[in-house]
Structure formats: C-alpha cells, structure tokens
Amino acid sequence: MTPPGGAPASVRPLAKGTLSRTLVLRVTSLVALVAIALSGLTLVVLDRILEAQLDAQVLAAAGRVRSNTDERRGGLVPLEELRCGGPERGGPGQQQGLLMACSEFTALNGLVPANGRVQTGTVSQPLTAAQVAGLIALAPTAGPVTVAVEGLGLYRVTVGVDQFDRTVVIGLPATTVTEPLTKAALAAGVLTVAAIALAFAAARTVVRNALRPLQRLANTAHQVSSLELHSGEVAVPVRVPPQDTDPRSEVGQVGLAFNRMLDNVESALAARQRSETKVRQFVADASHELRNPLASIRGYAELTRRERGQTPPDTAHALSRIESESARMSALVEDLLLLARLDAGPSLDRTPTVLNELVANAVSDAQAAGPDHDWELSLPEQDIVAVVDPFRLHQAVTNLLANARTHTPAGTHVLTTLAAEAGDAVIRVADDGPGLPDSVRDRVFERFTRADAARARSGGGSQSTGLGLAIVSAVLQAHHGSATVESSPGGTTFTLRVPLAPR
Ligand SMILES: Nc1ncnc2c1ncn2[C@@H]1O[C@H](COP(=O)(O)OP(=O)(O)O)[C@@H](O)[C@H]1O
Ligand SMILES: [Mg+2]
Structure with missing residues (x-):
C-alpha cells in the first residue's frame, strides 16, 4: 500500500466542523450571554432607582398639595381655592409636568365640575374633561402607579382621598424614568455589540495561536506518513520540534508522546531490519555452502551411471534419480541465492x-x-x-x-x-x-x-x-x-x- 504522503491540506480557519470554529463560537456566545445578562440587569436596577426617585417626587408633590388644603381646614374655603390645581398651585415655578386632578366637590352649595391641570412650560394648563374623568376614575392606591393619560403619555400618579372626600390625583410624567432608561438601553446595546465583536476577534486570535502547535504536529505526522517505510526504509528522521514537546502543556504532551512513539517505531524497524538481514545472510550463506557438495553428488552420480554395465538396473535408476534431483536442488539453491542477493538490496x-x-x-x-x-x-x-x-x-x-x-x-x-x-x-x-x-x-x-x-x-x-x-x-x-x-x-x-x- 502506498502511503498518502504530501503536505497536509491546511485547515481553513473557522471552516465548518473545525475545532477553531467550535471554540470561537462557544467563547463568543458565552461572552454575548454574559454581556446581555449584565446590561439587562443594569437596566432593571436603573429602572428601579429612577422609579423610586420619581415616586419620592410624586409623594412630595402630593404632600405639598395636602398641606396646602389642610391649612384651610375648618375655615370657610372659597370654592375657587378648592379647585384642584387652582391658580396658586399651577403657574410659574411649579414642577415641570406636574399633574393634578380631583373629583367633584359637593359639600357646599354647588357642584364644582371635576377638574385638573398640568404644568407645561411656565403655564399651568387645564386638563380636558376626558383626561380628568380617566384620572379620577382610578381606585385609590397605596403607592404611586404608572398610568397612561390620554394625550399626555405615561404618568406616575398617586391617587388619594382628601378631607372633603374628593379623589385627588397627583402625578409626574414617567419620562423622567423612560428617557434616561432608553438612553441607557441604547448605550448598553452598543456596548454589548462592541463587546461581542471584540470577544469574537480576540477568541479567533487566541484560538488560532493556541492551535498552531497542533498544525505543526499534523505536519510532522504527514511527513512521517510520506516516508517510504513500506519499501524498506527504517530511519524516521522526523520529530516534533522541541517547542511543541513541553510536557507542561497539553499539546506538548501529545508532541512528546508522538516523538516517543516515533523513537519506538524507529528502533522496532531497525531491529526488524537487523533480524531480516541475518536471515537473508543465513539463506545466502547456506545456499552458497550447499553448491559445492551438490556439485560433488551430481558428479559422483554421473560417474557411477557411466559405468552402467556393472550396476543392476534398480541401482542405475536410483542413480539417475539422484542425479536429476541434485540438479533440481542445484537450480533451487541458485534461485535462493539470487533471491537473497536481490533482497539484500x-x-x-x-x-x-x-x-x-x-x-x-x-x-x-x-x-x-x-x-x-x-x-x-x-x-x-x-x-x-x-x-x-x-x-x-x-x-x-x-x-x-x-x-x-x-x-x-x-x-x-x-x-x-x-x-x-x-x-x-x-x-x-x-x-x-x-x-x-x-x-x-x-x-x-x-x-x-x-x-x-x-x-x-x-x-x-x-x-x-x-x-x-x-x-x-x-x-x-x-x-x-x-x-x-x-x-x-x-x-x-x-x-x-x-x-x-x-x-
Ligand atoms: N506460461 C505458463 N502457463 C501456464 N502456467 C504457468 C505459466 N507460467 C507459470 N505458470 C504456473 O505458475 C507457477 C509458478 O511458476 P514459477 O514461479 O516459474 O515456478 P516453477 O516454474 O518453478 O514451477 C508454475 O508452477 C505454473 O503452474
Ligand atoms: Mg518457472
């Protein structure tokens, strides 16, 4: 059988089915997973912190409104002032986006329609009837909740009941949470993608460098496989280079074992060649030594046959058989000798x-x-x-x-x-x-x-x-x-x- 020989086909980096591809893909996926989990967690924590801050502001605003009303408890409160978000509550200086709404006031002499205001820029604008209706329909809550206010977007509101049994809704826009959160999410996304790309590039370089000794090992193995061992070559002059035989590394262990195997193969081949040479030499020597006695036997048989007159027919036949068999044996010995010589090289x-x-x-x-x-x-x-x-x-x-x-x-x-x-x-x-x-x-x-x-x-x-x-x-x-x-x-x-x- 002819060994395949030739240089090993070089492995294309990251080709399908390669170890480098598996390693690079796994490392990259792992980094991607960690990066995504980290940014997700960060965003959740940030959301909680911002929401807590906003909730504190909403509760503070609610507290201010309550104390404003409490100051007037017992006195005759003008109807105007009981209106939620009356002129003194809105206006310049108020917190941007502050929203107030309250239900009907029925305790005194007339009906005050449900009303509310929202601070936009330096002015306080009235809410539409539909917006107010939506807000005061909310059930009272223990803490702030997020609701969607028609036309204004998401709001973080607290819903309470004041001493006049009115439903009072105080809120601040949730954009103070969503806006920074969106920006943070965007930044986290960009950073995650960058981290994944970086991990891919780094893993590729690291894996390629780490696998290079394996390629050298494969080269050595291919060199060995292209040696003409089948045609009597016994020297195996190829070895894994010393830099790849450091027993402290995994590839080094393989390289070392490979070199030991080659040493073993080489000495086994040499031993076999020595014993083969001995056998060949023995056959050659034996054939050579047999030539002369055979020639003598043939000569004596021929000589005796010539004096046929004195030998009985049986003996004459036996002699002729001795002669022909020794001739055949001589041919055999010559052939053996020739083959032994051809075998020797x-x-x-x-x-x-x-x-x-x-x-x-x-x-x-x-x-x-x-x-x-x-x-x-x-x-x-x-x-x-x-x-x-x-x-x-x-x-x-x-x-x-x-x-x-x-x-x-x-x-x-x-x-x-x-x-x-x-x-x-x-x-x-x-x-x-x-x-x-x-x-x-x-x-x-x-x-x-x-x-x-x-x-x-x-x-x-x-x-x-x-x-x-x-x-x-x-x-x-x-x-x-x-x-x-x-x-x-x-x-x-x-x-x-x-x-x-x-x-
Ligand atoms: N031309 C041929 N025609 C038929 N058989 C043959 C022929 N040449 C060789 N053979 C067969 O092949 C065998 C091997 O041949 P060979 O190695 O020369 O040995 P040997 O001639 O000493 O018997 C022969 O014994 C014979 O049976
Ligand atoms: Mg023949």
Whole structure:
C-alpha cells in the first residue's frame, strides 16, 4: 500500500466542523450571554432607582398639595381655592409636568365640575374633561402607579382621598424614568455589540495561536506518513520540534508522546531490519555452502551411471534419480541465492543495453531447449535501449520462456515481442497454452508458488522450484520496472516493463 504522503491540506480557519470554529463560537456566545445578562440587569436596577426617585417626587408633590388644603381646614374655603390645581398651585415655578386632578366637590352649595391641570412650560394648563374623568376614575392606591393619560403619555400618579372626600390625583410624567432608561438601553446595546465583536476577534486570535502547535504536529505526522517505510526504509528522521514537546502543556504532551512513539517505531524497524538481514545472510550463506557438495553428488552420480554395465538396473535408476534431483536442488539453491542477493538490496550492474539483442538471444536459447514448441519473435526495427543489468534481465526473460516451455504442452505457440510504450521498454511473452491454474493465479509472483507442488516434486517438472516468477518480479522491481500477467484458459501473457534510457 502506498502511503498518502504530501503536505497536509491546511485547515481553513473557522471552516465548518473545525475545532477553531467550535471554540470561537462557544467563547463568543458565552461572552454575548454574559454581556446581555449584565446590561439587562443594569437596566432593571436603573429602572428601579429612577422609579423610586420619581415616586419620592410624586409623594412630595402630593404632600405639598395636602398641606396646602389642610391649612384651610375648618375655615370657610372659597370654592375657587378648592379647585384642584387652582391658580396658586399651577403657574410659574411649579414642577415641570406636574399633574393634578380631583373629583367633584359637593359639600357646599354647588357642584364644582371635576377638574385638573398640568404644568407645561411656565403655564399651568387645564386638563380636558376626558383626561380628568380617566384620572379620577382610578381606585385609590397605596403607592404611586404608572398610568397612561390620554394625550399626555405615561404618568406616575398617586391617587388619594382628601378631607372633603374628593379623589385627588397627583402625578409626574414617567419620562423622567423612560428617557434616561432608553438612553441607557441604547448605550448598553452598543456596548454589548462592541463587546461581542471584540470577544469574537480576540477568541479567533487566541484560538488560532493556541492551535498552531497542533498544525505543526499534523505536519510532522504527514511527513512521517510520506516516508517510504513500506519499501524498506527504517530511519524516521522526523520529530516534533522541541517547542511543541513541553510536557507542561497539553499539546506538548501529545508532541512528546508522538516523538516517543516515533523513537519506538524507529528502533522496532531497525531491529526488524537487523533480524531480516541475518536471515537473508543465513539463506545466502547456506545456499552458497550447499553448491559445492551438490556439485560433488551430481558428479559422483554421473560417474557411477557411466559405468552402467556393472550396476543392476534398480541401482542405475536410483542413480539417475539422484542425479536429476541434485540438479533440481542445484537450480533451487541458485534461485535462493539470487533471491537473497536481490533482497539484500539492488546490487545491479547496470549499463545501457540494446534489448533487441538480449530478447533475441533468450528466445534462441529457448528454441534450442524446447524444439517441440512453436517459437516466434517480433522485434521493432529501431534499437530499444534501457539502462539495465543485462544478465539479470536476461534471466528474467529466460524464466518466462522456460515457463512457457515447461508449463504448456508441446506444439504451443509462444510469441515474444519487444516494444517501446509510454517511456517504457515492454517485453511480452505470450503463449496459447492452458493458462495459469486457478490455484496459483493470484500469487504467481510469490515464492514457492507452483500449480502442483506434489507432482513437480515427484519429477513431473524436474526443474520446477516455484521461484522462477518470484525472481522475475524481484529483478524487475530492482530495475524500477514491473512484471504483470494476464491469463485465461486460452493462453498466458507475461509483460515486463523497464524505463527506457533517457535520450
Ligand atoms: N506460461 C505458463 N502457463 C501456464 N502456467 C504457468 C505459466 N507460467 C507459470 N505458470 C504456473 O505458475 C507457477 C509458478 O511458476 P514459477 O514461479 O516459474 O515456478 P516453477 O516454474 O518453478 O514451477 C508454475 O508452477 C505454473 O503452474
Ligand atoms: Mg518457472
């Protein structure tokens, strides 16, 4: 699997679903909530204070009116003077907006219509009959109440009954409360909006700065993910920078843990590589050591077989089996040794090579080895040159041709072509044989994959090791090329690709 690699996609600040967006929105909402609650409370308190002040003024005015009337108690009071808001009560010097109204006076000789006055500017104006009627209809109250007076707006009034049983209403305009309150509300609104905007900007900056180390952490993780660990790389040279590994901060803890994890991964990879190298070295050494004794066995068997006249037929058969099995074992040992070398790292002897010649030689060898097959070669007119190890590549092609010879019946047509395609030299070996058996189709390039291992061992395919295609794959990988197969019951086509030499 290829790691995704590349730089991390940078997170757009405040994009949907981001942590920064969540944090900024929550902080801003919290500040908004607090600001709104504070200004609301302030306005309520201010309202209470202003109302209390106004109530005190209303009660004071009511007290003055009462004492004015009380002074005349017992005496004969002229009817005029009993009129609510008589000339001496209104007029210049009176409190602005002071409103007075009283009900009919019936104790003396006549009816005095309900009346009232209101102080506007320097004059005291009479109230209309409707206004007075509305006011004296109010029930007496313990303290001042707010009422709407027709044409005058809201008033804070106290409703009482004087010693002549008249309903007396004294009031002051509620604007002394509502006006400053409106101004305060306006100011509070503006301040709240400003506070929210400020909180948003500050939260954005703070959150962005606070999350920056996380972005650096992500960068490090992406660098690690783009390392070629899958292709044998064991060094992990990337670490979280020291400024993000301070254990006293949360991100620092993550950074520190991340670095420890990388240390661990690196040492585990190195340990695995060491043990793999040991195993590979062992396989290479063992194969190498087996070569000589095998050659001796083969030699002695051959020697004894030549003197067939003196050996009984059973022994002769056994000797020929010893000979062929030791030949197979030698092939196996050679293949193992080659694979171990390829595994140890590309030890190729690369040189610009004309592939036309290389392929032609391989096919002519195959023709000599398998005269019962129908060999065909198709080469382009121009030379195709690639920088390859000619012996290794020749071996890969030879392995494919040997398979086409040994795993298909006599008479099978085998077409070998060479072509240049999209910057690659492409070698195809196509036969019209029976195709890959189902049991091996998905893993032909794996080691020791053979269609019928038991039959091959018992001598059916005397040279079969199950390593031929594994070697092909390893050789092509070492050349930064590829080996692929397409197969159906009507035939098999192997395709090898290596990059063309730059012109
Ligand atoms: N051209 C082919 N036609 C049919 N089967 C094939 C062909 N090439 C390879 N195979 C199958 O793939 C298996 C693996 O091939 P290989 O790795 O070369 O091992 P070996 O040839 O030693 O058996 C073979 O055993 C055979 O079953
Ligand atoms: Mg083979």
